[in-house]
Amino acid sequence: MKLYSYFRSTAAYRVRIALNLKGIDYSLIPVNLLKGEQKSDWYRAVNPFALVPALMLDDGSVLSQSTAILEWLDETFVDLPLLPADPLQRSRVRAMVNMIACDIHPLNNLRVLQHLTGELGLSEEAKKQWYHHWIELGFDALEQQLVQGAYSVGERLSMADVYLVPQVFNALRFDVPMAAYPQIMSVYKRCNELDAFVQAHPDNQEDNPAV
Ligand SMILES: N[C@@H](CCC(=O)N[C@@H](CS)C(=O)NCC(=O)O)C(=O)O
Secondary structure (H helix, E strand, O other), X not given: OEEEEOOOOHHHHHHHXXXXXXXOOOEEEEOOOOOOHHHOXXXXXXXXXXXXXXXXXXXXXXXXXXXXHHHHHHHHOOOOOOOOXXXXXXXXXXXXXXXXXXXXXXXXXXXXXXXXXXXXXXXXXXXXXXXHHHHHHHHHHHHHHOOOOOEOOEOOOOXXXXXXXXXXXXXXXXXXXXXXXXXXXXXXXXXXXXXXXXXXXXXXXXXXXXX
């Protein structure tokens, strides 16, 4: 499999974690978002959405949208399931996944931030305020939702953790004060002790210029 990825992309980071958790070998094809490679003809031919990630399977099929990719991985590689068997727990995991994937992340995506400072003429400071506003609104709710336990939903690692960790990484990158979120930070630290999360971290990606 080939993963089209950018080291700082939170959506690609989710897929890297899931591939590692499932023990799947893959090669990485870097798509440099800051250079606009996601909008290039060669990448649009792979993924017309012009967003990373995309996962190319060995038969050439391309999967896009991180949630669809994660669900495919979970349905295809059934060891270490990322969704609990119990429907109530499963719904809780999906609610957290959706909160991050639909209600937090899209408001802070690169093209949204670029639109704010570009076409709409907002300052860097106003952009930062926008970013912090939507992250804090989302994290305030998530902090209350996290059931007390080792992971986001109870004592078992799930898809909710796979979404939470990249979003927290991103918040730290944008200097969001995380002291108000002790439960989120505790889960973040616990997950980051696992090899699958360490290997997926932006600091350990071959397309990170600092590596
Ligand atoms: N809903 C999509 C979102 C993907 C997405 O927004 N990817 C970002 C990086 S995290 C991207 O490619 N941004 C490029 C841009 O904004 O031009 C998914 O879950 O895969």
